[in-house]
Amino acid sequence: MRPIRAACLGTATALVTLLACAPGAAAATHTDAVHAKSGHHVITLIGHLVQQSRFPVNPGGGPAQGDRTVVRSLLFDKDDKFQVGETDGTCTTTTVENGGAEECVVTYKLPGGxxxxxxxxxxxxxGGLPTIPPPSFxxxxxxxxxxxxEARGQxxxxxxxTGKRRFTIDLHR
Structure with a gap:
C-alpha cells in the first residue's frame, strides 16, 4: 500500500454518501420518516467513519487529480443509538485548484436493500491540505x-x- 498523505478528505465519511428507507424499513431501522406526500420521505441518519484509506497519485507530494480515497462508515439512527446500516464508497479528486473537488460514489447498505x-x-x-472540518455537500x-x-432524490x-456526519435523505419513490 502506498503511504497515506494529506490529500483530499473523502466525502464518504458518510457517507457517504447516504441513506433512505421504504415505509416498512423506516420503522425497523429506527429512522424518522416524515411523510410530506405519498412516496416522499425525509430520513436522518448519523454516520461514523470506521475506515479510510488514501491512494495518492504522487506519494509524498501535494494533492493531485486522480487521488483516491476509500471509506467505510457505520450508520446509526437520528438519535445516534442504534446501528441501522453501513456505507462503502470511493472519492476521486477531480480538481485541486480553487478549493478542490471530488467525485464520490457511495453505496448505503440498509435493511431491505x-x-x-x-x-x-x-x-x-x-491551502493544499484537506479542509477541516470537511465541507457539507x-x-x-x-x-x-x-x-x-425505484429510489430517487438527494x-x-x-x-x-470528528469522523461523524449527519445525513438528511430526501427520498422520492
Whole structure:
C-alpha cells in the first residue's frame, strides 16, 4: 500500500454518501420518516467513519487529480443509538485548484436493500491540505436495490464531529 498523505478528505465519511428507507424499513431501522406526500420521505441518519484509506497519485507530494480515497462508515439512527446500516464508497479528486473537488460514489447498505448515491463535493482543500472540518455537500440518489429499487432524490451531509456526519435523505419513490 502506498503511504497515506494529506490529500483530499473523502466525502464518504458518510457517507457517504447516504441513506433512505421504504415505509416498512423506516420503522425497523429506527429512522424518522416524515411523510410530506405519498412516496416522499425525509430520513436522518448519523454516520461514523470506521475506515479510510488514501491512494495518492504522487506519494509524498501535494494533492493531485486522480487521488483516491476509500471509506467505510457505520450508520446509526437520528438519535445516534442504534446501528441501522453501513456505507462503502470511493472519492476521486477531480480538481485541486480553487478549493478542490471530488467525485464520490457511495453505496448505503440498509435493511431491505442498498441505496446508491453519487456526486461532486467542493471545497475539499484549504491551502493544499484537506479542509477541516470537511465541507457539507448534496449528492444525488441514483438508484437502489430491494426496497430502494425505484429510489430517487438527494442526500445532504453535514459534519457534526470528528469522523461523524449527519445525513438528511430526501427520498422520492
Amino acid at each position: 442498498q441505496l446508491s448515491v453519487q456526486g461532486l463535493v467542493f471545497g475539499i482543500l484549504t 448534496d449528492n444525488a440518489i441514483t438508484g437502489g436495490t430491494g426496497d430502494f429499487r 442526500v445532504h451531509a453535514d459534519t457534526i464531529g
